[in-house]
Amino acid sequence: MRLVVLGGGGFRVPLVYGALLTDRGEGRVDEVVLYDTDPARSAAIARVLADQAAADPAAAPRVRVATDLDAALHGADFVFSAIRVGGLAGRAADERVALAEGVLGQETVGAGGIAYGLRTLPVVDHIARRVAAVAPDAWFINFTNPAGLVTEAMSRHLGDRVIGICDSPVGLGRRVARVLGVDPGSAEVDYVGLNHLGWLRGLRVDGRDVLPDLFASTALLEGFEEGRLFGADWLRSLGCVPNEYLHYYYFNRETVRAYREAALTRGAFLHRQQDRFYARVGDPAVPALTTWNAVRAEREATYMAENREAAGAGERDEASLTASGGYEEVALALMRAIARDERTTLVLNVRNRAALPGLDADAVIETPCRVDAAGAHPIPADPLPGHALGLVTTVKAVEREVIAAADGASRARAVKAFALHPLVDSVSVARRLVAGYTEVHPGLGYLR
Template identity: 45%
Template sequence: MKIVLLGGGGFRTPLMCTALQSIAERVSVSELVLHDVSLERLQRMRLVLDGLGDRGEGRLPVRVTTDLDEAVDGADFVWCAIRVGGLEGRLIDEQVPVREGVVGQETTGPGGVCFALRSLPALLEIARVVERRARHAWFINFTNPVGLVVEALQPVLGSRVIGVCDTPSGLCSRVSRLLARPSSELWFDYFGLNHLGWLRAVVDESGDHLPELLADDAAVCQLHEAGLFGVERLRQLGMIPNEYLYYYEHAKSAVDAVRHGRGRADYLLAQQRAFYTAGFATPAEAAAGWRAAWRQRERSYMAEAMARGEAEVEAEVEVEPSPGYAAVAAQLLEALARNTRRVLILNTANRGGLACLDAQAIVEVPCVVDGQGAAPVAVGDVPPAAESLMQTIKHVERLTIRAAAESSTAQHL
């Protein structure tokens, strides 16, 4: 099986390889091709992977290339994690809206729209190459804004394009830990769009356990989302919002935080410039440098979370980097490749998942995955406020897609 990672020179590539290594024997990976527009970044990542190989994380048969046609030719799976414009582009996406007094964030609001407008022409060209050179490949998208990108690529790739985000699965994992139950024993009633969703119920054969969690002062205060929204807000909703709803409910606080501190993109740009230009002499040095940079990056997330009053503490920074969304993608790949049924929260065409949106709208809901693809589960009626917000954001997404396709300033405005 040939797997291609577009954006293979990116900082998260070792996490992707770790996730793939965990399933490599079960899905018979014959080749992993890393593609990037930057040969220098590919060479740096190859050096890191060689250094991680002694610990069992780099044993996949890896090849690197800057030739897109060569990379995707005959591929079975294409993972897309490109960032058009790099972190320099993200910095602009974050800073310009804040200067105008609105949220500057790479997936939400004007920042997300600008990121999409910059990315979609390149992504559509990639999709056309995949359709031509690897017609039967599954295209797994990580590039933000995930749902918008999947909707834009759907006319070219059809149901074989699926979006992956680890925010819902991370929320579900935290909830299952607080309930002291394995995730596999619970049904998570989650609905929404990417970065715009809600966990409405956590169900097993005995009923819904979310109300008891929200009523438990000690437990609910440990939730990351309780720090963002407040315990009383969660109880008022009777649901747990996706963390990105913070940018809708607390927009002024989000703007003020960036105005009075260092933006996320600013920090990451400086850190990654240092990592990619460091003079590592050996694979071992490169791997150690990558691990150190990853730990520093995670600590910075924790520091920002604590500054917002969230519940996490620095001690929770993991010694070993977690694969995050790469782990979700590996589970998806295995279910598709082996035709084994698995339920995952994914971004795919609605087809009845949410009654308030049409069949072709890309939604983020639980899906039953097997060799035929990802089939969304119908989640029933949703609260009116959530329905209205989803419909509004979906309209914005579609106008953005039209603006990119037509190079239309009028559509954008």
């Protein structure tokens, strides 16, 4: 099988390739095509993949670098997308503009997520059209952020053949299972919402929901990352465990203050770190995989540092830093289920159909799905409680305003998207955000 990776020069591509190296089954991926608009980055990542393959070169998928999109897509069985329009410099600019207005600039949540979406949607719309024309039988696995928004926009061209993935729900489920002493592989999660806006409502083992055991013990509640991040009292009040990204909503003032006081925003930190990485790995004398591993360890240790500081949650625990099974494992399980009919259940971003009451059939949600050779089928979910449904429907309305703004090149719709978001507190601020983002991102000049 041929896997095409869009954003093939991205830093986390070796995670995907590493997962592929563990697959020895029939019909496994035997060719990986890296496509990136920056050939130097693709070449650097290809060096890392070559080091990974060195342990067993005969069994490792072949790697090819492509510089033409249509040529890369030709003959694809699966397309994996992790592009970043505007690069990390764009992410850092998103943060600066938002924080100057006193609102959150995180890349998937609030003003930063809207800005990222506005410059990403025209690009992914073109990609979706080319996939439909050049590789209509390919399955498209989307990891490009904002993942739910991008997946919904692409589904208009690719239908149910585009599926969004994220590592947050699986990571949350595993952390809760571990603190309860449960084998994560045997636990069935009741999780639903939007990407980066969902709640773990149950964890069933042999048909019994063990999540009440968590809420009965303060020690257990404070024994994993989300428990320390949100606090035992708040989790008990909710009666569920929120995705870590909901910290931006529930503790917005504290998080914005921590971001404003940080020496570097997350985007600025990663921009500086990865510029150094690609410059180093461009030197053939530098050991590519060793360098990548060291940079990845630093990256993981500093993940959501501002949120942990705002909550007084301390450093990330060792289990979270060393655990495998992130989005790359979700991607591999998804491909195996479709290509080989190895039926499984995964939390994915798919069109709702009729799974979650309160949202229409075309709304992309994040929810457990049964996956087989015919694709991903969302499992019917119990309704969300009022507070959660209100937040989900509001953010979904914002996502659709972002799509409408991109489709119509409409500055007015862009202002509306910002103004309607729960984390942007003024229409005047929304207008200044659009002006500020248009100034720092020339590509947003399409908004009229």
